[in-house]
Amino acid sequence: MNTPTSPTSPTEQLLGLSALLTPIELDWQHRAREFAATRIAPTIDDDYEREVFRRELVPELGALGMLGMHLTGHGCAGAGAVSYGLVCHELEAADSAWRTFVSVQGSLAMTAISKYGSEEQQASWLPRMAAGEAIGCFALTEPDGGSDPAAMVTTAVLTDGEWVLTGRKRWIGLASVADVAVVWARTAEGIRGFVVPTDSPGFAATNIAGKLSMRASIQCDVELGDVRLPESAMLPGAAGLAAPFSCLGEARYGIVWGAMGAARASLDAAVGFSRTRMVFGAPIASKQLIQHKLADAFVEYEKGMLLALHLGRLADAGTLTPEQVSVGKLNNVREAIAIVSSMRSVLAGDGITSAYPVMRHAANLEAVRTYEGTDEVHTLVIGRALTGLAAFR
Structure with a gap:
């Protein structure tokens, strides 16, 4: 069973992110982590293998307030952007499918109805969607x-x-x-x-x-x-197109946090494995090349998390721009893919089995890299912001 990171893992201790979070944000994180550990992790390998989406979990997410949680009114929680990001982070540490669900339900469909719908449309759909009664x-x-x-x-x-x-x-x-x-x-x-x-x-x-x-x-x-x-x-x-693009921006923001969840799960799996895997009479964690890989992965993970937190604080202040979200999506997905690949090599042959979540995260991240804007599109968005010249056509 692949369990998301514990609060006392070496990764979290070294990162120290909790010192930068409010009690409300920590509460959202802990609730999402508990849900991921108890409701997603026990079955996710089998679900992935058999292509099963567990619809019965949707009302549970609704009861936790995690559907459309960044919206206000009509049964939505009205949570802050950092809180929403932390939920995405924890769900994707279990599997990208569940962060994707929260993104599609809340950041895309519910946001479109909330921002642009009539009062009748909002009243008809948002309470049921927030509760997980409608998808x-x-x-x-x-x-x-x-x-x-x-x-x-x-x-x-x-x-x-x-x-x-x-x-x-x-x-x-x-x-x-x-x-x-x-x-x-x-x-x-x-x-x-x-x-x-x-x-x-x-x-x-x-x-x-x-x-x-x-x-x-x-x-x-x-x-x-x-x-x-x-x-x-x-x-x-x-x-x-400004309306759907606005909704896509909300979903891309969640990916900035979520991709680092997949990276964290893979890094922690590799750290744990390296401390017990014996080669040449010693754990491989004692070897310089292994420590080099782990340290490099952690440094990029920490950068990604601090970038996500920075964007979250900008979002909560109402100043986050689409171009800044493109920076986060491009960097964090790209670095998550590199981290997961490197951690697979630490796990060696065991890394390609379902005993560890790494290959599952590697495969999922390839889809995450493509949807809500490819690397190429986000590169051109950033280039346009820097130069004032569009290179899309």
Whole structure:
């Protein structure tokens, strides 16, 4: 069984992050850690192997206040950005699938409805989603336009007082188990968002098979075959791509913390292994090359955590920019992948087995690297911020 880091692990003692956190933030962290250790860790290896998403855990996360926790009102906890980040960190230390779930539910679907929905839409969906009684998804990406949502071809046409949605979406997390989808489509007035109950005729979600990453999560192809909706289904406050981009920024922020959770779990596994693995009459932890790998990994982990905390403090102050989130996502996912790879080498042959979480985290992080903006996209976002010149086209 792969248990998330204990509060007294060498990694946490050396990091000393708890001294920089408030009692409320620590409480959120400890609750998320307990949930990860008792409800996710005992079954995650089997869930990953069999591609099982445990929907029964969703109401438990709701009862803990962790769904849409950064939002206020309609049953949401109104927690701070650092608290939310710490929850993401602990969940991803168990498995990326569960941080992804919290991101899709809270940062994407619930945030879209909270920020841009009508009072009726908010009252209808947010309390149930916060409680984990309803699951949401966020349908933006299309088969031929992952990094270029402006090229979307899904359309919404207003006909006789109804919106008719037609098109396809791909890599839509949770769509086949969702109760509601926030769907983005091109209208005569530009790109708009729509609240779509997934039992609407013409809405079909199919799980994507053959995944070698994020196997305890669900990603789908979505078909919109003349889905008919009332005029009130449109999100009234969402006009253009700025609205979905705002939601994506919330999810990317969670990744900044979450990726370091996967790195932490892998680092702690390697530290523990190295202290007991005997080679040439001594534990490998006593060898200089092993200590070099562990020390390098920890230094990058500490940098990543301090960057996450810095961005969290900016978010709580209301000054965090999208470009700063791009720095965090690019750096922390990239460094997490490097840390996990290095720790796999410390574990040697055992590192490729499910006795340790490292290969599972390595595979998951490849998906995390791609979604919510690839390395290339975030590099160009940062380059534009530095130079004032866009290099996307």
